[in-house]
Amino acid sequence: QQQVKQSPQSLIVQKGGISIINCAYENTAFDYFPWYQQFPGKGPALLIAIRPDVSEKKEGRFTISFNKSAKQFSLHIMDSQPGDSATYFCAASRDTGRRALTFGSGTRLQVQP
Amino acid sequence: SQTIHQWPATLVQPVGSPLSLECTVEGTSNPNLYWYRQAAGRGLQLLFYSVGIGQISSEVPQNLSASRPQDRQFILSSKKLLLSDSGFYLCAWSVRGGVGDTEAFFGQGTRLTVV
Numbered sequence: 001q002q003q004v005k006q007s008p009q010s011l012i013v014q015k016g017g018i019s020i021i022n023c024a025y026e027n028t029a030f031d032y033f034p035w036y037q038q039f040p041g042k043g044p045a046l047l048i049a050i051r052p053d054v055s056e057k058k059e060g061r062f063t064i065s066f067n068k069s070a071k072q073f074s075l076h077i078m079d080s081q082p083g084d085s086a087t088y089f090c091a092a093s094r095d096t097g098r099r100a101l102t103f104g105s106g107t108r109l110q111v112q113p
Numbered sequence: 114s115q116t117i118h119q120w121p122a123t124l125v126q127p128v129g130s131p132l133s134l135e136c137t138v139e140g141t142s143n144p145n146l147y148w149y150r151q152a153a154g155r156g157l158q159l160l161f162y163s164v165g166i167g168q169i170s171s172e173v174p175q176n177l178s179a180s181r182p183q184d185r186q187f188i189l190s191s192k193k194l195l196l197s198d199s200g201f202y203l204c205a206w207s208v209r210g211g212v213g214d215t216e217a218f219f220g221q222g223t224r225l226t227v228v
Contacts (some may be wrong), residue, residue, distance in 0.1 A: 007158070034216065043119075043203050043219030044157070046209055089156060099207060100147055100172075105156040 003027075004092050006104025013111050019077040021107045023090035026071065030092035034101070035064065035075045038087045047088070048075070080111045115140035119204045119220030126227055132177075132191040134223050136204030139185065144206040146187040147217065148179055151201040163187060164209060199227045 006023045013019045023033075034049035038090045050057045050064040050073065063076040077084055087108045091101040119136045122159040126132060138144055145164055149157040159172045161179035169179050176195050180188045187204060 041222070041224070043222050046216050046220070049216065099145055100159050100162045101157075102159070103149075103157040111209075 004090060004102050004104045006107060008107060010108045011110070013077075013080045013109065015080065015111055015113050016083060017080050017083050017111075019080045019084070019108075019109055019111070020074060021088055021109070022072065022074045023089070023104050024070075024072045025092050025102075027092070027102075028071070029094050030102075032093050033066065033073050034091050034093075035063070036091060036103075037090045038089065038106075044089060051110050052067070077109075080109075082111045085109055085111050115206075115218065117204060117206055117218055117220045119223060121223060122221065124226070126194050126225065128196055128227055129193050132189070132194050132198070132225070133203055134189040134204075134225075136187045136189075136216050136220055137185055138187075140209070141185070141206070142210050143184060143210040145209045146181060147205040147207070147220075148187065149205060151203060151222075153200070156201045161189070172220065173220045194227045196227050199225055201225075 004023055004025045031052055035047045036044035037047045038044040048059050048062045048064055050066050052068050055066050061078045066073045087106045089106045090104040093099050093101045116139045147162045148160040150160050151157050161169055161171055163169050163181045166181050166184055177191050202223045205217040207217045
C-alpha cells in the first residue's frame with residue numbers, strides 16, 4: 001500500500017500558537033519522510049525531512065516527530081506566524097528502487113494575526 | 114546550482130485539443146524526473162517518473178503520456194484533452210542512485226484549464 005493519510009484538512013491558528021499536522025503511512029518500506037510547504041500558484045518546497053532512525057528532528061520553529069511503531073509522523077510549527085500560512089504536505093518514499101514521493105492530501109494552514 | 118524550468122505557467126485549452134508541457138533541469142546530470150498533478154484542494158498525484166532517457170514508468174492509466182528525449186528534458190503530452198485533465202501540473206527532479214536524501218525539487222507548475 002502506497003497511501004499516506006494526512007490530517008487535518010484545514011487548520012486555523014492564532015499568531016504565536018502551535019500548529020500540528022499529522023500523517024500516517026502503511027508501507028513499511030518507506031524510509032524518508034519529508035514535509036513540503038506550498039504557497040498559492042507555486043510548486044512545493046522542502047521544509048524539513050526525517051528518517052526512521054531518529055524520533056525527532058528540529059529546524060528552527062519546525063519540528064518533525066516520528067513514531068516508527070505506530071507508523072505516524074507529525075509536523076509542529078512553534079510560534080506560528082502569518083507568513084506560515086500555506087498548504088503543507090507530508091510525503092514518504094524509499095531510498096532505493098522506486099524513489100518517487102507519495103504525498104498526503106495536504107493541510108491548509110491559516111495563521112491569524 | 115540546479116534549476117528546473119517548466120512552461121507554460123498557465124494554459125487554457127479546448128476539449129479534444131493536444132497538449133505538450135515541457136520541463137528542463139539545469140546543473141545536474143542523470144536526474145530522476147517526475148510529473149505530478151494536483152487537483153484543486155487536493156494532494157499531489159504521481160503521473161509519471163523516469164530514471165533515464167526513454168525510460169518512463171506510468172503510475173496512473175489515463176489520457177496522458179510522457180517522454181524523455183534528452184537526459185534533462187521531460188515532456189508531458191496528450192493527443193486529446195478531457196475536461197478531467199484540468200489541474201496544476203508539476204515537474205520535479207531528484208538525485209538518481211545511491212543512498213541518501215531523496216529530496217525532490219519542484220518546478221513552478223503549469224495551471225491547465227480544459228474548457
